[in-house]
Amino acid sequence: MRAALSAARAHPFPRLLAGDWLTLLASLLLVVLLFQALWQSQGASKLRIRQGDTVYATLSLDQKRTLHLHGPQGETEIVIDHGRVRFLRAPCNSQYCVHQGWLTRAGQVAICLPNQISLELLGKRKSYDSLNY
Template sequence: MFASFTQIKNSITHLRIGDWLVIAISSVLVVYLFQHLWSHEHAAKVQIRVGDKVHATYDLNLARHVQVTGALGEAVIHIAHGKARFAKSPCHNQYCVHQGWLNHSGQAAICLPNQISLELIGEKKPYDTLNY
């Protein structure tokens, strides 16, 4: 059922130059495609939503603190150096605050109890499983 160590060793030693060439080219191709297809673009703007409506869109390069009122109360969002994050929120578990800084296009942080969300927007949409 399973190959023994000696069988595997014999299989490897019987590989020819063409086999090694195919393995090397395939490995380089996989690394190249991974870097180019899965690279994350830095975002240019942050879109803040309250409920199902867009509250505001801000440039990520201008540092500011934004206060947004949601269903539970006021949340504070920090924007600085091309990044954004929830700094304070009235929700109980603080999952949105613990999310930390967002800096790549397509990243999002959501405070469900307070109904506020952040989404970073770039020039092009990143690959997403929903796009598949």
């Protein structure tokens, strides 16, 4: 025990070898790449607009366009602006949809419940709105 203790003092901290640093560096790189590949939400390419229980339109995001939709409460104005979209004006009381602002990434959703209109951004593949495990 005493020998082990004095040995512990003699070797305060193990030294890393050149290959160890290489391994650590490569591992760190792998972790960063994994995060980039699997966690980065992809840019959206399409916009899906739903009105009531039907898909009103699926449009390209790569355009500048203003849409006027009529729901149960009146006219809603939606703006598409080269890769992003937002509710600009809505007749509802809460204005949640308008305050949500611009949507830019695939999987993002803005919903105006009172006027029954929703916007959903689509990427190349469908992403998940939630994950449980």
